Amino acid sequence: MNFNVAVIPGDGIGPEVTEQAVLVLEKIGELYNHSFNFTEVLAGGSAYDLKGTPLPQETIDICKNSDAVLLGAVGGPKWDNLPGNLRPEKGLLQIRKELGLYANIRPAVLFDPLKEACPLKPELIEGGFDICVVRELTGGMYFGEKGRKETDMGMAAYDTELYSEPEVDRIVRKAFEIARKRNNKVTNIDKMNVLESSRLWREVVNKTYEEYSDVTLNHLLVDNAAMQLIRDPKQFDVIVTTNMFGDILSDEASMLTGSIGMLPSASLGEGKFGLYEPIHGSAPDIAGQDKANPLATILSTAMMLRFSFDLEKEAKAIEDAVLKVLSEGYRTKDIYSKGTNLVGLKEMGRLVVSFCK
Numbered sequence: 018m019n020f021n022v023a024v025i026p027g028d029g030i031g032p033e034v035t036e037q038a039v040l041v042l043e044k045i046g047e048l049y050n051h052s053f054n055f056t057e058v059l060a061g062g063s064a065y066d067l068k069g070t071p072l073p074q075e076t077i078d079i080c081k082n083s084d085a086v087l088l089g090a091v092g093g094p095k096w097d098n099l100p101g102n103l104r105p106e107k108g109l110l111q112i113r114k115e116l117g118l119y120a121n122i123r124p125a126v127l128f129d130p131l132k133e134a135c136p137l138k139p140e141l142i143e144g145g146f147d148i149c150v151v152r153e154l155t156g157g158m159y160f161g162e163k164g165r166k167e168t169d170m171g172m173a174a175y176d177t178e179l180y181s182e183p184e185v186d187r188i189v190r191k192a193f194e195i196a197r198k199r200n201n202k203v204t205n206i207d208k209m210n211v212l213e214s215s216r217l218w219r220e221v222v223n224k225t226y227e228e229y230s231d232v233t234l235n236h237l238l239v240d241n242a243a244m245q246l247i248r249d250p251k252q253f254d255v256i257v258t259t260n261m262f263g264d265i266l267s268d269e270a271s272m273l274t275g276s277i278g279m280l281p282s283a284s285l286g287e288g289k290f291g292l293y294e295p296i297h298g299s300a301p302d303i304a305g306q307d308k309a310n311p312l313a314t315i316l317s318t319a320m321m322l323r324f325s326f327d328l329e330k331e332a333k334a335i336e337d338a339v340l341k342v343l344s345e346g347y348r349t350k351d352i353y354s355k356g357t358n359l360v361g362l363k364e365m366g367r368l369v370v371s372f373c374k
């Protein structure tokens with residue numbers, strides 16, 4: 018089959034990790050007789066430098082006309098002094114919004130060979146864990162009214178957490194539907210003891226739950242949830258939460274899998290179309306040094322094959338290749354532990370390609 022994939026390498030380590038992910042997809046194409054047509058497009062700081070905007074219209078058009086999008090990461094200190102609406106990150110938020118991708122699926126799975134890279138005591142992670150964070154992606158504080166104003170105390174600034182009932186309902190449904198295909202368990206995470214937006218959020222969760230009573234639902238306040246993730250990650254299966262809380266909790270969860278360099282993600286809307294990206298950023302501290310872990314981006318392509326293209330066998334082939342690389346003891350620096358083989362980003366990518374079958 019033929020698939021059109023728009024590729025947004027972005028900034029920092031973005032181009033390095035997407036390059037490896039594209040090589041893996043090309044290998045899968047050869048092995049399973051598919052043709053992936055890649056179109057590289059600009060977004061983020063590199064787009065600002067070349068086009069004066071972090072999200073050129075051409076990028077939006079090409080993404081909309083593709084079957085899926087692969088994104089590396091955007092941002093970096095070079096652009097830190099730009100006003101908010103020109104920042105690289107604004108381009109990312111805008112593309113998620115433009116493409117209607119309100120559900121960000123972030124699986125935090127502990128690969129067995131990486132147990133030693135997990136900072137938790139062995140007894141807490143026996144048998145591993147498999148958490149699926151379902152993060153709302155196009156609402157909340159990221160998109161609410163924001164600004165600055167003069168007050169009695171001088172200049173002040175504000176960002177508004179605003180959620181409508183339909184916005185909460187659709188993400189919660191997504192989480193329940195995912196739970197039905199897994200272990201029928203959802204944990205809702207909010208801050209309803211303080212935030213009005215969280216009180217409405219929880220009301221909608223409970224209302225929508227009436228249609229999903231076969232699923233077990235429990236609620237946690239976000240501060241407790243942050244602690245519980247470290248205390249006992251195995252208690253979680255599907256987590257549903259807001260844009261902001263999901264951003265923070267998924268970075269936290271990633272460390273339990275060994276590194277932020279391990280966590281892929283899928284940003285989805287109503288149809289099959291999706292944008293696939295690692296959860297990490299542009300990692301300016303290691304950019305251009307062949308040190309970054311490309312596995313999060315490579316695993317994101319597996320999610321693309323599964324969700325957008327219905328290629329389960331091919332998706333599994335990538336995940337199996339990643340597991341084999343780890344089982345054979347190869348590690349980038351972020352997941353390295355004594356007795357394993359330290360490799361660079363390119364070598365890690367090459368190994369995954371060579372293990373795909």
Ligand SMILES: NC(=O)c1ccc[n+]([C@@H]2O[C@H](COP(=O)([O-])OP(=O)(O)OC[C@H]3O[C@@H](n4cnc5c(N)ncnc54)[C@H](O)[C@@H]3O)[C@@H](O)[C@H]2O)c1
Pocket residue numbers: 030089090091092093094106109277278279294295296297298299300301302303308309310311313351
């Ligand atoms: N989706 C995205 O495009 C995205 C996500 C997060 C942050 N950002 C942006 O990236 C820039 C840097 O942000 P930050 O430093 O807070 O977060 P970051 O995720 O880029 O890096 C945090 C730390 O994790 C390490 N790290 C990240 N990815 C790694 C990988 N694949 N392999 C090994 N180590 C890895 C980095 O070296 C760094 O020490 C900022 O401009 C931020 O806005 C973009």
Ligand SMILES: CC(C)[C@H](C(=O)O)[C@@H](O)C(=O)O
Pocket residue numbers: 092106109110264296298
């Ligand atoms: C760069 C930033 C806008 C982005 C977010 O907060 O969504 C990033 O942290 C992520 O997790 O994808």
Ligand SMILES: [Mg+2]
Pocket residue numbers: 264265268296
């Ligand atoms: Mg983040």
